[in-house]
Amino acid sequence: MGLFGSTGLRAGVIGTGSVAETAHIPAYLNHPKTTLAAVAELDEGRRESVVSEYDIGSGYRDGKQMLEEENLDLVSICTPAGTHRDLFLAAAKAGCHIYCEKPLTTSIESAERMAEAAAEADVITQIGYTRAYVENYQAVLAMKAHHLLGDIKRVRVHRVRSPPAGGWNFDPEMSGGGVVADQLGHILDFYIRVFDTAPDVKSVTLERLDIPNVEDYAEITLEFDGVPVELLLHWTPYAKHHRNLLVSTRGLLEFNLESLNGQIQGETVAQKYGKQPFVDLRGEFRAWWGGSNDFHDARVTDFIDHVLEDNYDTVAPIQRGVEVTQIIADIYNRSELQ
C-alpha cells in the first residue's frame, strides 16, 4: 500500500476539450497510481459522452463545485485561458495540486495572484508548456548543455498553422490575445531553457489579417543575452509550417516537433521523434520507420510523478508561467496593432 492508499491519487479534469482528451484524461487513466475521479464540462452532451466513454466516476457542470465535493488530490485545468484564474484559485483553496494548461491566464495581475495562491496553499503546480518533453527539443538542450553548439548566434522560429478549433481563441476576453497568446508560451519556455535567461523584447509587429478581434500574424524579435531570436507566428487556414533554425558557432540545427536536422562540427544530425533513420546511405538516401510524439502523456505523467514524490520542482511551475505571461504582456504593450 502506497502513500496514498491502494486507490492512489484522486484526479479531476476541468474542461474536456481536445487537450484534455489527448493529454490529461489518458494520462490519469493509465497511470497506475491515479484514479480519474471526476471531470467538469459546461457542455452537457460532451460531458455525458466523456463520462461514459472513459467510465469516469462523476461529471460536473461546474469545476468549482467538483473541487468542493470530490476531495481531489490533483486537478488539470483545460478550459479557455480567461477562466483559469478563478478555477486555479479554487483548486488551490481546495488543496489540489494543479496542472494548468497554457496560456496560463490573460493578464500578469492574474498570473501573480495565482502564484501567490499556489504558494499559500502549498500545492505543486505545472503549466502546460510542452517542448521540454519533445525528443528533438530535448536533444537540442542536451547538445547545448554539453557545449557541442558553441555560442548560439541567431535563432529563427516560424510557426504557421491553421487557427485553433476552439472558438474562444478569437475572443480576447477569454484568450488574452491571438496567435501570440496561443503559441508564444511554448517558444518562450523553450528558449528560456536554452539560454537560461529571460529575453528582452526588441521589436513587435502584430497584425489582424483575417481574424477581426485578435492578431493572427506576429513578427517579434527577442534578445536573449544579446542573441537575436526572430519569431514569425501566423494563423493561416490549411497551412502547416513549423521551423526552428538555430545558428551557432559550431553548426546549424533545424528542428520542429517531428524532425531534427543539421550539422554540428561537420557531423550530420538527422533524427525524427528522437530516433535515427533505419537506413541512411551516407546521406544520399535516408528513411525512418514509424515514430510519433508521446510528449502529451509524458508531461502529465511527469506531473503526477512529481506529486507522488512531493516534489515541487516540476518542469514548468507557476513561477515559469508568471515569467512567460509577463513577457507576453510586454509584447502586447509594445505593439501597435495594425
Added chain:
Amino acid sequence: MRTLVTGGTGYIGSSLLRRFPPAYSPVVLVRDESRTELLPDTVETVQGDITDYQSVETAMADIDVVVHMAAVNPGSRNSPNITSSVSDSVFRKVNVQGTKNVLDAAEDADVDSVVYLSTTKAHPDVDAADISMYVRTKSEGGDLFKNDEFSFDYSIIHPTYVMGPRDYRLKRYEPFRSAAANTVLIPPLYTPGRINIVHVDTVADSILYYLNNPTNNHHMVSGPNINRKRFAKELASLSSRRTIVSDVPFRNILLPLGVKTIDAIGLANVDASRLVLDSQTGIVPEVQEQRAPVSRKSWQEAVQDTWEWYEDVGLL
C-alpha cells in the same frame, strides 16, 4: 604536486583532468580561444600559448611536473583560426617549436618530469609507410627530448585510436551514427579494415603513471588490433535496433565499380573518394598490442562509453 597541463581542453585532456588524484594540483595552460567550458569547474588555469615562449616560461613558475599534449592535428577543431586544413608551417610552429618552448621552459623551471603525448605512427616500432605532416611533426617533437640534454626525466606516450566519453569535437561520431542509423550495416556503411582502440581513461591513467615513473623512453598505450567488422558488430549490438552486420563479397571490385556507375550515369551524386574501403587505424605490431602500465579498460568498454556519451548529449 603542481602539474602544468597543455592541451587540457582536448579529448584526452578532458578525461585526464577528471582523473587526477588529490595529491596533484593540475594547472591548465589555456589560450584566449581555448574552450575552457570543457574543463572541470574547479581546475586552475593559466593564460598562455606554447608558441609564445615567454608565456610558457611564466606559466612554468612553481611547476613540478608537466603533461604536454597541446598540438594541432588534421581537421583540428580547436580554434576558429584553425579549420579543416592546417598548413605545414602551422604544424611545425605548434607541434615542433611549441614543444621546444615547453621543454626549454621546463628545463629553466627545473621540473622533475615531463610526459609527452605523441601518436601511434610516431612510435619507433611502427613502420608507417605514409607519414602525414601531423605524424612527422609529432615525431620531431619527440626527438627533441633525445637531441637536447635536459635534466628532467621524460616519457613519450603513443596511444592508438582513443575512444571514450567527452568527444566534444565529434571526431569519432560518424561510425556510431552510421551504426545507429542503419538496420543493415554493410560496407561502405562501415569501413572495412583494422583498428586498434584504446579507452581514454587508460590513456589518462597511463599519463599519470608515467608522470610518477618516468622511463626516458617511448611507450605504446594500446588495445588489441581488431578487424573493423568486429568494431561494427560491437556498435550494432549497442543500437536499439537489431542491426545486422555483413561483409560484402568482392567489395574491393564490385562496390566501387557500382558506386562509380551510379555517379557516372547521374542516378545519384556519390563521391567515390568518400568510400574508404580499407582503413588501418592505430594498428601496431603484435608485440605492441594491449600495452599499458595500468589496468586497462577493454576496447568494448571504450566503444560502449563513447556510445553512451553520444546518447547523453542528444546525438544518438
